[in-house]
Every structure is written in C-alpha cells, then in structure tokens.
Amino acid sequence: RPKNFPPGPPILPVVGNLLELNLENPLKDFERLRTTYGDVYSLFIGRKAAVVINGLETVKEAIMTKAADFAGRPQDLLVNDVTQRKGVILADYGSSWREHRRFALMTLRNFGLGKKSMENRILDEIQYTIKTLEKSIGSTLCPRVMFHNAASNIICQVLFGARYEYDDQRIKVIVQCFTENAKIANGPWAMVYDSIPGVRHLPLPFGKAFENYKTCQDFAFRLVNEHKKTRVPNEPRDFLDCYLDELEKRGDDGSSFSEEQLTNYILDLHFAGTDTTSNTLLTAFLYLMNYPHVQGPPPQDNQRFMGHSHLYRVGPGRVRKPVFTTEKHECGPFIPLFLLFRLQGTMIIQNMASVLREEGQWKFPHEFNPENFLNEEGEFVKPEAFMPFSAGPRVCLGESLARMELFLILVTLLRKYKFIWPEDAGEPDYTPVYGVTLTPKAYRMKVQPRTSN
Numbered sequence: 001r002p003k004n005f006p007p008g009p010p011i012l013p014v015v016g017n018l019l020e021l022n023l024e025n026p027l028k029d030f031e032r033l034r035t036t037y038g039d040v041y042s043l044f045i046g047r048k049a050a051v052v053i054n055g056l057e058t059v060k061e062a063i064m065t066k067a068a069d070f071a072g073r074p075q076d077l078l079v080n081d082v083t084q085r086k087g088v089i090l091a092d093y094g095s096s097w098r099e100h101r102r103f104a105l106m107t108l109r110n111f112g113l114g115k116k117s118m119e120n121r122i123l124d125e126i127q128y129t130i131k132t133l134e135k136s137i138g139s140t141l142c143p144r145v146m147f148h149n150a151a152s153n154i155i156c157q158v159l160f161g162a163r164y165e166y167d168d169q170r171i172k173v174i175v176q177c178f179t180e181n182a183k184i185a186n187g188p189w190a191m192v193y194d195s196i197p198g199v200r201h202l203p204l205p206f207g208k209a210f211e212n213y214k215t216c217q218d219f220a221f222r223l224v225n226e227h228k229k230t231r232v233p234n235e236p237r238d239f240l241d242c243y244l245d246e247l248e249k250r251g252d253d254g255s256s257f258s259e260e261q262l263t264n265y266i267l268d269l270h271f272a273g274t275d276t277t278s279n280t281l282l283t284a285f286l287y288l289m290n291y292p293h294v295q296g297p298p299p300q301d302n303q304r305f306m307g308h309s310h311l312y313r314v315g316p317g318r319v320r321k322p323v324f325t326t327e328k329h330e331c332g333p334f335i336p337l338f339l340l341f342r343l344q345g346t347m348i349i350q351n352m353a354s355v356l357r358e359e360g361q362w363k364f365p366h367e368f369n370p371e372n373f374l375n376e377e378g379e380f381v382k383p384e385a386f387m388p389f390s391a392g393p394r395v396c397l398g399e400s401l402a403r404m405e406l407f408l409i410l411v412t413l414l415r416k417y418k419f420i421w422p423e424d425a426g427e428p429d430y431t432p433v434y435g436v437t438l439t440p441k442a443y444r445m446k447v448q449p450r451t452s453n
C-alpha cells in the first residue's frame with residue numbers, strides 16, 4: 001500500500017485482498033470493511049489498487065464537488081474489451097463521451113421526453129402489460145419477461161421505432177444477453193479477467209460476455225442497415241435516424257461520430273433502459289406484495305391514493321388516467337443498488353448501497369417503508385441520500401424517462417389490480433442477485449382485479 005493511500009486490510013501476494021470479498025456479491029464485505037476502516041478505504045483486487053468510497057458526504061464530495069476528477073471510467077476491464085470501448089456508459093471523460101451524451105439528451109428531448117408523446121407511448125405499452133396480467137388471473141405469473149419486455153419496448157420505440165410482442169424470440173434473445181452480461185460484468189470471472197491479464201485469451205466463462213455482445217451487435221447492425229435503406233434524410237423517425245442525419249451533417253469533421261459508435265450506442269441505451277427499469281419494477285412488486293397495506297385500498301374519485309396525493313394525480317374526465325407530473329411527486333418506494341467504477345489513476349468504487357441505506361440519512365434505513373419519504377406532516381420529502389440515479393456529470397441520462405415509466409406503470413397497475421404473494425410461495429427472499437444491476441430472485445405473483453375499477 002503506497003504512502004498516503006487510504007487504509008485497508010493487509011495485502012496478500014498475488015491475490016491482494018480478494019480473499020476479503022465474496023466475489024458473488026461483495027456488498028456486505030464493503031459494509032463490513034467500512035466499519036473497520038472508515039468511509040474511504042483501499043483494496044487490492046489482485047494487484048490492482050482500488051479505493052472504495054462510502055456514505056453520502058464522501059460520495060457527494062467525489063461526484064459533485066470534485067466532479068471532473070471523478071467522472072472518468074476505467075478502460076482496462078472486461079466490459080471495455082467486450083464493448084470495444086464504444087458507446088457512452090463506459091466512455092472515459094472526454095470529447096467522445098461529451099458529444100454523445102449531449103446528442104442523446106437533445107434527441108431524447110426532441111422525441112418527447114418530459115412531453116405528452118412519451119407519456120402516451122408508455123401508456124400504450126401498459127395496455128400490453130395489462131393483457132398479460134389479465135391472462136394470468138386465476139393462476140400465478142412470473143413477471144420478469146413481461147417487465148423486461150415492457151421496458152425494452154419503450155426504449156426500442158424511441159431508439160428505432162419498433163416494439164416486440166412479449167413472446168417474440170428475437171427480443172427474448174437480446175434481453176437475455178443483456179441480463180446475462182449485467183451479471184458477468186461484475187461477477188467472479190470478470191474479477192479474474194481484470195486482475196490477471198495472462199488469462200484473457202483462455203477459453204474461460206467470461207467468453208460468454210463476448211458472445212452475447214456479438215449477438216446484440218448483429219441485431220443492432222441489422223437495424224442500422226434497415227434504417228439506412230428506408231430513411232428520408234432530415235425527416236427522422238427515431239433516434240437512429242437522427243444519428244444518421246448527424247453523421248451526414250458532420251461528414252469528415254474528425255468528430256467521434258461514426259457508424260460503429262452508433263451500433264454500440266443504441267445497444268448502450270437499449271441495455272441501460274431495459275435492465276434498470278425492469279429490475280426496479282420487479283423489486284417494487286416483490287415488496288408491495290409482501291407489504292400489502294402499502295398497495296392501499298382501491299382509489300375512488302378524488303380519494304387520495306395511499307393517503308398521499310403526491311404519489312399520483314388523477315386526470316380529469318371520466319376515464320381516470322394517471323397523469324405524470326413533475327410538480328410534486330417523486331416515485332417512492334424503490335431502492336435499486338448500484339456499484340459503479342470510476343477512475344482517477346486508481347479505480348474508485350462508488351458504493352451506492354452505502355448511501356441508499358445509510359444510518360442517519362433515513363428514518364428507517366433498512367426497511368421498506370414509504371415513511372422514509374414523508375415528513376412529520378405526511379408530506380413528501382426527497383431525502384438527500386435518495387440518489388439511485390447518482391449525481392454529477394455522469395448522472396443517469398435516462399432519469400426522466402425512467403421516472404415517468406416507473407410512475408405510470410406502478411400507478412396504472414396498482415389502481416387496477418391487487419398483487420398477492422401466492423400462499424404456497426413460502427417466505428419471500430429479498431436477497432438480490434448481484435451484478436451491474438441487482439435483480440430480485442425469480443418469483444411468482446397472483447393478480448386480482450380491484451373491485452371498484
């Protein structure tokens with residue numbers, strides 16, 4: 001451990017501190033080490049030095065106060081090789097990342113983010129979710145494919161103007177590749193790949209990540225080629241057309257825009273818009289079924305849902321559609337936990353779990369309890385430590401889309417149905433499966449129409 005380096009456990013030759021960590025899910029170990037070494041400590045992943053930062057104050061200082069120093073991404077990990085260092089999620093802090101991020105934000109805005117058209121698109125997709133739920137009435141349903149495909153369809157429509165039936169084999173394969181890679185990228189074999197360069201060319205399980213990515217790339221290639229054939233320049237139908245217009249406009253100006261970037265970029269956005277929102281919904285329903293009082297009674301006209309009007313506003317007219325508004329509410333009861341890697345010479349592991357469950361920041365840091373978001377008067381307050389989308393220059397680029405989706409899907413479904421934990425399902429297991437995104441273990445749900453609707 002170099003001089004002036006943060007403290008940490010004794011380092012062993014070759015393995016460094018790997019024996020300190022459960023490689024299947026190191027979150028508990030990060031928490032344990034925090035109690036011994038404080039909010040900032042160092043670890044050696046093999047020979048590689050990493051600094052783990054914990055707690056709201058430290059994380060804020062890094063990603064907001066010292067944003068420019070902490071907005072990079074490591075470039076020597078399995079995920080970089082898999083994605084060929086293209087796209088935006090893993091791009092280092094620099095001009096390519098900046099140009100592509102700006103372009104995505106502008107284009108998403110032009111395609112109706114925060115506007116009515118996006119809201120209607122989401123509400124249309126929810127009708128397919130409702131159809132699937134209706135079919136399950138009287139039996140039980142595993143909601144994973146339904147939520148993954150709903151989230152995938154919403155972002156697919158923005159990206160390349162397509163939606164797929166929930167049993168469509170093409171999209172099933174792509175979503176499966178996304179979910180598998182989200183686990184491999186942070187899994188034990190990725191640690192081996194990252195810390196022992198000598199093994200990178202051996203046929204070991206991390207090879208699956210490359211295979212999966214290739215499958216997704218072929219899918220994206222086909223979409224790009226189809227769009228190139230059918231597009232009308234300067235009359236974009238979707239994100240992909242916008243990028244092709246931009247590419248033409250830029251010509252050979254030496255910018256970072258290229259067709260190769262485009263393929264990987266739409267995969268980045270497709271992945272980022274699918275596994276995240278869907279796992280959040282799966283987590284929300286797992287808890288809601290097991291805390292049925294939080295689902296609330298059937299809402300009547302003018303009645304406050306769950307007693308808290310900020311959770312949704314009822315639209316005017318006879319058909320009471322939930323209306324997304326940014327005025328007062330924030331989506332409430334979900335706690336996705338992320339582990340993020342950044343770089344500043346040394347790899348920085350920003351432990352978001354330590355913020356989202358930090359003692360002293362929450363009324364009930366370890367409980368699923370909407371009271372966490374209410375003040376003494378029962379009014380909504382957003383705790384400062386509620387940062388599931390992170391903060392600073394790398395803050396989630398799809399935050400407003402995600403919040404709109406979560407809000408509309410949760411509210412529409414909760415108003416229409418009661419979700420019940422099946423009697424024969426045993427005790428719920430809340431321990432998530434670890435990865436780039438955390439996924440609840442597979443479960444089944446029972447759906448019952450609410451009588452007043």
Ligand code: HEM
Pocket residue numbers: 088089090101155268269272273274276277280336338340388389390391393394395396397398399401402
């Ligand atoms: C519940 C849903 C979601 C959650 C919890 C979530 C959370 C996050 C987090 C924590 C980051 C990393 C921020 C950082 O590095 O500090 C991130 C990045 C990102 N998210 Fe999301 N996200 C969600 C949905 C979406 C959606 C729907 C999109 C679709 C456009 C999206 C696109 C992205 C992109 C492109 C990045 C990389 C941004 C960059 O590196 O500059 N996310 N998200």
